[in-house]
Amino acid sequence: MTGLDELLVQDAVAAGQPRVVVTTRLLGACLGEGGEVRALALTVGRRETLLLELRRGAFxxxxxxxxxxxRCDEALDLDLATAELLAAAPDSSARVEMALEAEGTLWQALMRPVTGADQTAALGAPDPAAFLLRRCVSTLARSDGVPWPLEELSTGMVAALDDAMRRLDPMAEIRLELVCPACRHEFSAPFDAAGQLFAELAAEADQLLREVMAIGRACHWREDEILGLPRPRRRAYAALAMAP
Ligand SMILES: [Zn+2]
Structure with a gap:
């Protein structure tokens, strides 16, 4: 990440852009040529993985x-290791056969993992989860081969398809298994990689400006040159420029 990428996130978050859009823009900027198109084609799990790796490089x-x-509203301070959050994510959005169980029957679904393009298309959909299922599940059949119309899904079948979707791309929703220190309640909570990284970058907006100012004053480089430096290099120069 460079300062330009950090600024892109800070501006997009301040403008209230949807998280999926900011993620595509950031990954696109970091992936180089044709980056946004490539970022949209990535599975959600791969996008989350890349965000975690970008965050690890920066923070x-x-x-x-x-x-x-x-249960009791107690705030938990978490100290997480990136390596423990990372899991395998599908590299391609190819369709695969998934077995599932619903309504006391075994089913076979031909489905593919959700991509950034799917998430973007789901923005504004009245029911984004149903929209994504319709988009990513191609066929559903009982295990004896009899096909089932996708327009006629019971609540149980939707839940089983959602579960198959999670097995297909576990990194699409990172979950933390937590125990409350106050009431000992055990619960599972989602970890939002994009929200975490964007909040940390937004909190540094003033510091980024101070670094650009300090380096500019000391080295007489242009703003775009300083913002184009890789983040560790910029911070090292800024530390020298700010040293008494
Ligand atoms: Zn509690």
């Missing part, structure tokens, strides 16, 4: 986050 392995206990 380090440990992640300080907060969660709140759903």
């Amino acid at each position: 380090g392995e440990r992640i300080e986050a907060v969660a709140s206990c759903p």
Whole structure:
């Protein structure tokens, strides 16, 4: 990441752009030529993985986050390791056969993982989850081969398809298994890689400006040259420029 990427996130978040759009723009900027098209084609799990790796490059392995206990509202301070959050994510959005069980029957679904393009298309859909299922599930059949119309899904079948979707791309929704220190309640909470990274970058907006100012004053480089430096290099120069 360079300062330009950090600024892109800060501006997009301040403008209230949807998270999926900011993610595509950031990954696109970091992937180079044709980046946004490539970022849209990536599975959600791959996008989350890349965000975590970008964050690790910028802020380090440990992640300080907060969660709140759903039973007693206690705030939990979390100290997470990036390596423990990373899991395998599908590299391609190719269709695969998934077995599932619903309504006391075994089913076969031909489905593919959700991509950034799907998430973008789902923006504004009245029911984004149903929209994504319709888009990513091609066929559903009972295990004896009898096809089932996708327009006629029971609640149980939707839940089983959602579960198959999670097995297909576990990194699409990172979940933390937590225990509340106050009431001992055990619960599972989602970890939002994009939200975490964007909040940390937004919190540094003033610091980025101070670094650009300090380097500009000391080295007489242009703003775009300083913002184009890789983040560790910029910070090293800024530390020297700010040293008494
Ligand atoms: Zn609690």
